Amino acid sequence: MVLSKSCTYGLLASLYVAKQGKNKNEYVSIRQMSDELNISFHFLTKILQKLTKTNILVSLKGPKGGVALTRAPQLITLLDIVIAIDGPDLFTECLLGLPGCGIQKPCPVHERWAEAREDLRVMFQGKTLADTSHDVEAHNLRLSLPDLIRK
Amino acid sequence: MVLSKSCTYGLLASLYVAKQGKNKNEYVSIRQMSDELNISFHFLTKILQKLTKTNILVSLKGPKGGVALTRAPQLITLLDIVIAIDGPDLFTECLLGLPGCGIQKPCPVHERWAEAREDLRVMFQGKTLADTSHDVEAHNLRLSLPDLIRK
DNA sequence: TTATTTTAAGACAATAACGTCTTCTATTAA
DNA sequence: TTAATAGAAGACGTTATTGTCTTAAAATAA
Numbered sequence: 001m002v003l004s005k006s007c008t009y010g011l012l013a014s015l016y017v018a019k020q021g022k023n024k025n026e027y028v029s030i031r032q033m034s035d036e037l038n039i040s041f042h043f044l045t046k047i048l049q050k051l052t053k054t055n056i057l058v059s060l061k062g063p064k065g066g067v068a069l070t071r072a073p074q075l076i077t078l079l080d081i082v083i084a085i086d087g088p089d090l091f092t093e094c095l096l097g098l099p100g101c102g103i104q105k106p107c108p109v110h111e112r113w114a115e116a117r118e119d120l121r122v123m124f125q126g127k128t129l130a131d132t133s134h135d136v137e138a139h140n141l142r143l144s145l146p147d148l149i150r151k
Numbered sequence: 152m153v154l155s156k157s158c159t160y161g162l163l164a165s166l167y168v169a170k171q172g173k174n175k176n177e178y179v180s181i182r183q184m185s186d187e188l189n190i191s192f193h194f195l196t197k198i199l200q201k202l203t204k205t206n207i208l209v210s211l212k213g214p215k216g217g218v219a220l221t222r223a224p225q226l227i228t229l230l231d232i233v234i235a236i237d238g239p240d241l242f243t244e245c246l247l248g249l250p251g252c253g254i255q256k257p258c259p260v261h262e263r264w265a266e267a268r269e270d271l272r273v274m275f276q277g278k279t280l281a282d283t284s285h286d287v288e289a290h291n292l293r294l295s296l297p298d299l300i301r302k
Numbered sequence: 303t304t305a306t307t308t309t310a311a312g313a314c315a316a317t318a319a320c321g322t323c324t325t326c327t328a329t330t331a332a
Numbered sequence: 333t334t335a336a337t338a339g340a341a342g343a344c345g346t347t348a349t350t351g352t353c354t355t356a357a358a359a360t361a362a
Contacts, residue, residue, distance in 0.1 A: 001240075001248070002153055005350065008247045015259060030309070043351050045309065052310095061309045062359025078260070089152075096159045097152070099297055108166060108283045108292050109229070112274050119270065123263050132259045141259050146250055156320065181339070194321050196339065203340095213329025214337045 007085040009039050010047045012143050014081050015136060017057070018073040018129040027059075027066030038145040047085065054084040073129035082124055091121045158236040160190050161198045163294050165232050166287060168208070169224040169280040178210075178217030189296040198236065205235040224280035233275055242272045 003011075013033055020028045030048060034041040048067055051057040056076060057067045069076065082090070094101035095113040102110070135141060154162075164184055171179045181199060185192040199218055202208040207227060208218045220227065233241070245252030246264040253261070286292060 002246060003248075005248065011247060027308095040351060042353070046311090046351095049310070059309060060359075061307085061357070063307045063361075065308045065359070067309085095153060096162060097154075097156065097296075098293060101293075106290070106292055108162075108287050108294070109278065110292075112278070116267075116271055116274055120267055123267055127260065127263065136259050139257070141257055141261075142249065142252075143259070145248075191321060193323070197321095197341090200340070210339060211329075212327070212337085212339045215330065216328085216338045218339085 002090065003082065004086050006043075006047050006050075007082055009037075009044060010051060010085045011078060011081055012037055012145075013039070013044060013048060014051070014056070014069075014076070014129055015133055015143055017067060017069055018076075018133040019136065021068055022073075022133075027064060027068050029066040033066075036144060050085050051081065054080075056080060056084055069129070073133060076129045077125050078127045078129070078132065079121065079124035081129075091117055153241065154233065155237050157194075157198045157201075158233055160188075160195060161202060161236045162229060162232055163188055163296075164190070164195060164199060165202070165207070165220075165227070165280055166284055166294055168218060168220060169227075169284040170287065172219055173224075173284075178215060178219050180217040184217075187295060201236050202232065205231075207231060207235055220280070224284060227280045228276050229278045229280070229283065230272065230275035232280075242268055 016033050016037060017028045020026075020033075030045055031041055033039075034044045037044075048057060048059070052059050052067065055070055058070050059065070059067045094107050095109050095117075096107045098107045101107045136143065167184050167188060168179045171177075171184075181196055182192055184190075185195045188195075199208060199210070203210050203218065206221055209221050210216070210218045245258050246260050246268075247258045249258045252258045287294065
């Protein structure tokens with residue numbers, strides 16, 4: 001899997017927050033979000049804590065509490081979220097997992113993969129929450145996980 | 152991680168076999184391979200069994216035993232090996248893991264990822280064991296894992 | 303101030319990936 | 333035929349990821 005489950009949940013939740021919070025200065029309830037996205041509440045909470053720690057979200061406890069974006073969704077890229085949750089390894093590490101792989105001592109697929117992973121990085125960096133959220137509305141795209149997760 | 156560890160080990164081992172077996176009609180010892188590549192013998196054995204079951208390698212028990220390619224290394228792509236070990240999911244599944252993601256009911260990053268993963272597939276399919284093995288020799292590239300695996 | 307709501311934090315459990323070990327079977331060579 | 337070699341198969345253990353549950357802390361509203 002390219003992205004961890006935590007990371008995909010974090011992306012879906014961030015898109016949800018971007019959409020919900022658009023014209024309201026309100027915190028988005030994690031409980032409601034977990035219900036609508038079909039993600040375990042406690043698990044989602046833990047993931048979102050990573051996003052608050054990296055200053056992508058702010059949270060508020062108590063009634064009317066929840067999470068909100070720290071800045072405009074135009075200023076948050078999908079790359080920000082991926083790195084906050086999964087770390088930068090996907091965009092820096094050797095495909096074959098060889099430590100020290102690089103220009104000096106490349107692995108057999110170093111060059112090819114270096115290009116591919118840079119493309120991937122550009123793709124994530126080129127899409128903001130605003131862009132993506134707009135696409136979601138424009139094309140009525142899905143965010144939620146299906147009830148049955150069996151494949 | 153894009154490829155599982157099993158898969159990267161399988162790729163490294165396949166390259167080793169391609170190199171060792173080039174001018175010899177001999178089976179390549181798994182024990183020797185595991186020593187030189189710094190991969191656990193038993194673990195590597197299990198991985199290579201997937202490659203024998205998918206008809207990429209043949210094995211022989213007993214003295215002078217080991218594994219060998221079933222066909223010329225020009226006819227084996229890295230994609231063959233990746234799919235044999237990790238399965239085709241990387242090249243077919245939604246980045247966000249949404250079952251049923253596709254043209255009809257795409258996820259927010261469907262189109263972008265569909266392109267990226269196709270590029271990735273083409274990259275793996277475009278490199279044969281022969282190509283890659285040639286690169287390894289031409290540029291004296293590394294195959295083995297370092298002694299310390301701590302990062 | 304007190305009760306209620308809601309996130310934070312951390313313990314704990316389930317699952318899957320990774321890795322090790324033992325036993326079995328097939329092959330070679332003496 | 334027998335002993336030694338080497339892969340096959342499967343049991344078992346370890347680690348990381350995923351998921352659940354309980355308790356604590358903070359904010360709101362009465």
